[in-house]
Amino acid sequence: MASGTAENTMNGLGPSAAAVMRHYQQQLRTRRIYTVLAIVVFLVALWASLDFANSANSGKFFERLPYVFDFIRNFVPDSPMEIVRAMFDLPSPYADGSLRYDYTSERVYITDGFYIPHFIYQLIITVNIALIATIIGFVLAFLLCFFASTNLVGAGATRWVVRRIMEIMRAFPEIVVAGLLTAILSIGPIAAIVAITIHTIGALGKLFFEVVENVDMRPDEGLRATGARWVERVRYAIVPQVLPNFVSYTLLRAEINVRASTIIGAVGGGGIGEVFRLAIGRDHAAKTYAIVILLLVTIIAVDQFSSWLRRRLIGQQFLDAARGAV
Amino acid sequence: MSPTMIHAAERDRLLASYPDVFRRSFWQRWGLALCAGVTVLYLAVCFVAFNVGPAFMQGRWDRAAIYVQDWYSWRAQPRLRFVDDAVVPQWSSRRQYPEGADIDWLRPMANGGYSVIYDGEGNRLDVHPDRVDIFVDGASYPVDITAEGVEPPEGAPAGVVFDGTKVMVDYGFEGSAEIRGSQVYVQRRFLGWANFFFDIRSPFWGKSFGEIANLALLAERVDPDRSNVRHMVDDFLGNSAWQHADILSKLLQTLVMAFVGTLLGTLFALPLAFIAARNITLNRAANWGMKRLFDFLRSIDMLIWALFFTRGFGPGPIPGIAAIFFTDTGALGKVYAEALENVDEKQREGVKSVGASSVTVNRFGVLPQVLPVFVSQSLYFWESNTRSATIIGAVGAGGIGLKLLEAMGTNADWDKVAYMVVLILIVVFVFDGISNALRSRLIGKPMH
Numbered sequence: 001m002a003s004g005t006a007e008n009t010m011n012g013l014g015p016s017a018a019a020v021m022r023h024y025q026q027q028l029r030t031r032r033i034y035t036v037l038a039i040v041v042f043l044v045a046l047w048a049s050l051d052f053a054n055s056a057n058s059g060k061f062f063e064r065l066p067y068v069f070d071f072i073r074n075f076v077p078d079s080p081m082e083i084v085r086a087m088f089d090l091p092s093p094y095a096d097g098s099l100r101y102d103y104t105s106e107r108v109y110i111t112d113g114f115y116i117p118h119f120i121y122q123l124i125i126t127v128n129i130a131l132i133a134t135i136i137g138f139v140l141a142f143l144l145c146f147f148a149s150t151n152l153v154g155a156g157a158t159r160w161v162v163r164r165i166m167e168i169m170r171a172f173p174e175i176v177v178a179g180l181l182t183a184i185l186s187i188g189p190i191a192a193i194v195a196i197t198i199h200t201i202g203a204l205g206k207l208f209f210e211v212v213e214n215v216d217m218r219p220d221e222g223l224r225a226t227g228a229r230w231v232e233r234v235r236y237a238i239v240p241q242v243l244p245n246f247v248s249y250t251l252l253r254a255e256i257n258v259r260a261s262t263i264i265g266a267v268g269g270g271g272i273g274e275v276f277r278l279a280i281g282r283d284h285a286a287k288t289y290a291i292v293i294l295l296l297v298t299i300i301a302v303d304q305f306s307s308w309l310r311r312r313l314i315g316q317q318f319l320d321a322a323r324g325a326v
Numbered sequence: 327m328s329p330t331m332i333h334a335a336e337r338d339r340l341l342a343s344y345p346d347v348f349r350r351s352f353w354q355r356w357g358l359a360l361c362a363g364v365t366v367l368y369l370a371v372c373f374v375a376f377n378v379g380p381a382f383m384q385g386r387w388d389r390a391a392i393y394v395q396d397w398y399s400w401r402a403q404p405r406l407r408f409v410d411d412a413v414v415p416q417w418s419s420r421r422q423y424p425e426g427a428d429i430d431w432l433r434p435m436a437n438g439g440y441s442v443i444y445d446g447e448g449n450r451l452d453v454h455p456d457r458v459d460i461f462v463d464g465a466s467y468p469v470d471i472t473a474e475g476v477e478p479p480e481g482a483p484a485g486v487v488f489d490g491t492k493v494m495v496d497y498g499f500e501g502s503a504e505i506r507g508s509q510v511y512v513q514r515r516f517l518g519w520a521n522f523f524f525d526i527r528s529p530f531w532g533k534s535f536g537e538i539a540n541l542a543l544l545a546e547r548v549d550p551d552r553s554n555v556r557h558m559v560d561d562f563l564g565n566s567a568w569q570h571a572d573i574l575s576k577l578l579q580t581l582v583m584a585f586v587g588t589l590l591g592t593l594f595a596l597p598l599a600f601i602a603a604r605n606i607t608l609n610r611a612a613n614w615g616m617k618r619l620f621d622f623l624r625s626i627d628m629l630i631w632a633l634f635f636t637r638g639f640g641p642g643p644i645p646g647i648a649a650i651f652f653t654d655t656g657a658l659g660k661v662y663a664e665a666l667e668n669v670d671e672k673q674r675e676g677v678k679s680v681g682a683s684s685v686t687v688n689r690f691g692v693l694p695q696v697l698p699v700f701v702s703q704s705l706y707f708w709e710s711n712t713r714s715a716t717i718i719g720a721v722g723a724g725g726i727g728l729k730l731l732e733a734m735g736t737n738a739d740w741d742k743v744a745y746m747v748v749l750i751l752i753v754v755f756v757f758d759g760i761s762n763a764l765r766s767r768l769i770g771k772p773m774h
Contacts, residue, residue, distance in 0.1 A: 267717065
């Protein structure tokens with residue numbers, strides 16, 4: 001492209017500088033060719049994938065696009081207040097005996113006069129599933145991670161086995177665990193808890209042992225010099241260093257698990273996910289929007305709370321509690 | 327160990343010089359125990375609230391054993407019916423043997439009966455037209471078949487149970503049998519996956535590996551219209567029991583969902599992140615608006631997007647792509663914007679000082695700094711989306727997730743579930759490897 005400019009620059013340069021310039025431009029050309037090739041390969045892959053996706057879909061993209069907009073346009077509740085009524089299980093003025101306007105029948109009564117609205121009750125279940133899975137997953141990942149780190153376990157076989165177990169737990173499809181347990185224990189939250197716990201152990205375990213491998217080994221050396229056993233070394237030299245990081249990762253995981261438990265819920269784990277799938281599948285607009293708003297608020301609240309807690313815990317008070325472990 | 331004696335003065339000196347060790351605050355002393363106590367209490371409350379105990383007691387654990395065994399073994403389930411002084415084997419539609427096959431554990435006997443061999447000659451079932459001989463560890467227990475039903479054997483071992491109408495024989499892993507007045511319901515279990523390569527309609531069924539290799543490389547064409555290798559591939563993909571073609575294409579759909587979703591998310595998040603970054607776009611309203619857009623896209627669960635688009639586009643990879651695209655645009659946009667706000671300003675200033683336009687400043691002053699981080703983040707998302715695409719599929723977007731859900735729903739296809747799980751694990755590991763390799767080349771340091 002730039003043979004003219006190249007000659008011009010070279011004319012003004014000495015022979016060695018011209019050679020450098022020539023080399024530089026040659027490199028530039030090679031790089032450009034590679035860049036263009038990479039972009040072309042990417043575009044071809046993207047095009048082929050899109051084409052495959054379009055042909056595999058039950059409706060074609062451009063045929064269905066008008067329906068999507070129709071769906072959005074028609075999928076509105078009778079009045080904005082309907083969303084509030086659906087959310088808090090208040091009777092609807094449009095009630096005609098059909099399921100669409102039946103908000104009140106699934107109230108969960110605590111006492112005669114006080115009830116928890118159905119959706120909020122399901123939401124509580126979903127959040128608790130995530131919490132329990134995070135706690136159990138944290139405990140088990142905590143116990144496992146020390147056996148996977150190079151600086152604490154000399155035996156390569158132990159490390160290899162523990163790491164492979166973690167990898168399989170991380171990659172194992174959650175729906176299969178949930179589906180198998182649902183077949184055995186019948187539908188309920190336990191299947192979802194176990195499925196998410198298994199994934200949490202794998203995911204946290206990997207992060208944890210990477211933290212453990214990066215600790216300062218001097219406290220460990222000090223303890224070893226006093227003749228401390230392995231458990232004591234881990235307890236007093238490693239744990240106090242890694243606990244703040246562990247808790248921070250666990251809180252991040254808790255955020256992810258709240259999302260995971262809604263999704264698992266939709267495929268048979270119960271909770272808000274299943275209610276949402278039914279609501280949108282039956283075209284109950286008011287209920288759907290009520291759940292979307294509830295989920296949105298919950299997820300934002302959980303995210304904010306966890307990042308606040310992380311900031312706070314990594315701050316003074318948590319370091320105190322962690323030092324209490326010493 | 328002898329206790330070390332300390333003088334009062336020494337003691338005071340130690341107390342004074344290390345106050346942190348001897349006078350610890352309430353949190354230091356009790357924080358950890360308090361947290362642990364609250365956690366245990368919470369778990370106990372949930373244990374009761376979720377009825378964990380009763381659920382486990384009522385669990386169908388006998389079925390659980392069968393389901394788990396189905397992952398790595400298969401069952402042949404013929405019914406041996408008593409018809410007019412003869413025994414007629416009857417197979418279900420899921421039969422694993424073709425008509426008239428020579429089965430080495432189900433041998434016809436001279437008097438019209440069949441001998442079912444479980445574990446050697448000592449553990450077998452001789453089904454005669456009027457009688458069934460149960461052999462357990464070499465000892466024989468005859469069961470008479472009459473018009474009224476079955477006569478239970480006398481002195482039978484623990485594995486043989488009579489419940490009033492039928493005699494049940496349990497041979498452990500090898501299988502079991504139910505002897506009734508009209509038929510014997512046989513279950514025979516074998517390790518491995520039955521007919522994984524070729525189903526019973528294929529001419530290659532039941533051939534050993536050597537024979538298959540011989541057919542593929544040397545022998546005459548089985549079907550004159552196509553080569554044997556082609557024929558084998560067709561028969562393998564068209565295997566009616568395992569549905570390889572269908573499963574592989576569903577797997578590809580899931581991979582395409584993750585790939586296209588992440589790629590489109592990256593392509594859209596990139597320019598939007600430049601608008602959201604406070605140091606690059608000097609317009610507070612635009613920054614704020616773009617960041618709230620990211621928050622909105624991110625906070626709406628992938629499940630919601632997936633179900634929403636499934637309603638719109640119909641089941642298939644398109645709603646999956648759209649769901650991943652929407653959430654990832656939000657999540658990647660946020661991460662990218664944060665990376666952009668942390669760039670080194672000096673390089674931008676340098677490019678700006680020679681009078682470059684704002685596009686050029688960003689191209690040469692910003693992009694080279696952040697591109698490795700961007701690509702590495704996108705690779706992380708690609709990896710995790712490969713996993714989430716499975717679940718999104720199960721919700722209705724199609725792909726291997728839906729196939730898994732269907733297979734689990736029948737409660738009889740656990741071997742197929744195992745096959746799909748193995749495929750998913752392989753794919754996830756391979757992609758982890760690829761993305762780790764790419765990332766470590768980009769960032770320049772190995773991840774492990």
